[in-house]
Amino acid sequence: DAKTTQPNSMESNEEEPVHLPCNHSTISGTDYIHWYRQLPSQGPEYVIHGLTSNVNNRMASLAIAEDRKSSTLILHRATLRDAAVYYCILRDSNTGGFKTIFGAGTRLFVKA
Amino acid sequence: GAGVSQSPRYKVAKRGQDVALRCDPISGHVSLFWYQQALGQGPEFLTYFQNEAQLDKSGLPSDRFFAERPEGSVSTLKIQRTQQEDSAVYLCASSSRASIGVASTDTQYFGPGTRLTVL
Numbered sequence: 713d714a715k716t717t718q719p720n721s722m723e724s725n726e727e728e729p730v731h732l733p734c735n736h737s738t739i740s741g742t743d744y745i746h747w748y749r750q751l752p753s754q755g756p757e758y759v760i761h762g763l764t765s766n767v768n769n770r771m772a773s774l775a776i777a778e779d780r781k782s783s784t785l786i787l788h789r790a791t792l793r794d795a796a797v798y799y800c801i802l803r804d805s806n807t808g809g810f811k812t813i814f815g816a817g818t819r820l821f822v823k824a
Numbered sequence: 825g826a827g828v829s830q831s832p833r834y835k836v837a838k839r840g841q842d843v844a845l846r847c848d849p850i851s852g853h854v855s856l857f858w859y860q861q862a863l864g865q866g867p868e869f870l871t872y873f874q875n876e877a878q879l880d881k882s883g884l885p886s887d888r889f890f891a892e893r894p895e896g897s898v899s900t901l902k903i904q905r906t907q908q909e910d911s912a913v914y915l916c917a918s919s920s921r922a923s924i925g926v927a928s929t930d931t932q933y934f935g936p937g938t939r940l941t942v943l
């Protein structure tokens with residue numbers, strides 16, 4: 713399975729944009745890029761996903777590099793409630809994709 | 825509507841005891857997943873059900889781990905003869921469609937997890 717690489721941690725100031733990077737150099741053409749986040753003492757929650765084009769939703773934006781070997785999750789205005797571990801995941805639609813592989817993720821710290 | 829629920833939220837077991845962890849997925853969800861999350865790590869896949877069929881159990885760490893979903897709704901993860909290394913948070917997730925083809929991209933909805941501590 714293709715794997716992802718993320719920084720262990722990042723820090724942001726409240727109300728500033730945050731760009732969380734993810735490298736996935738071995739991504740295949742059928743892999744979707746998903747982002748989940750896990751707040752303290754909770755299960756992960758879905759943030760956004762995409763295949764090739766950039767995606768926007770109410771929570772965040774996902775910018776996907778043209779070669780698809782990297783992506784960036786963008787939180788437009790970080791709040792204290794955004795402090796969480798963010799996971800970048802590849803899910804293969806060709807082979808079933810149910811065996812979701814999480815990495816260690818990026819722990820985001822938000823300063824007031 | 826109601827999300828995924830898990831019970832108990834916390835479980836303390838003595839080494840060697842058997843435990844059973846319950847997952848109530850979102851009503852009507854076809855797919856159900858179990859994950860194990862050690863402290864400071866990301867969740868690790870254990871097993872996957874499509875309705876009542878267990879299609880993948882490759883992530884179960886040993887034959888002491890057993891999962892079932894007999895009627896295609898509620899699922900139970902059972903751990904026999906618990907060991908200290910079994911201490912972790914056990915997460916359950918469900919999604920609305922079978923995880924095949926493009927449907928594999930469906931959002932997974934996670935429960936809060938059961939924190940198991942084996943003494």
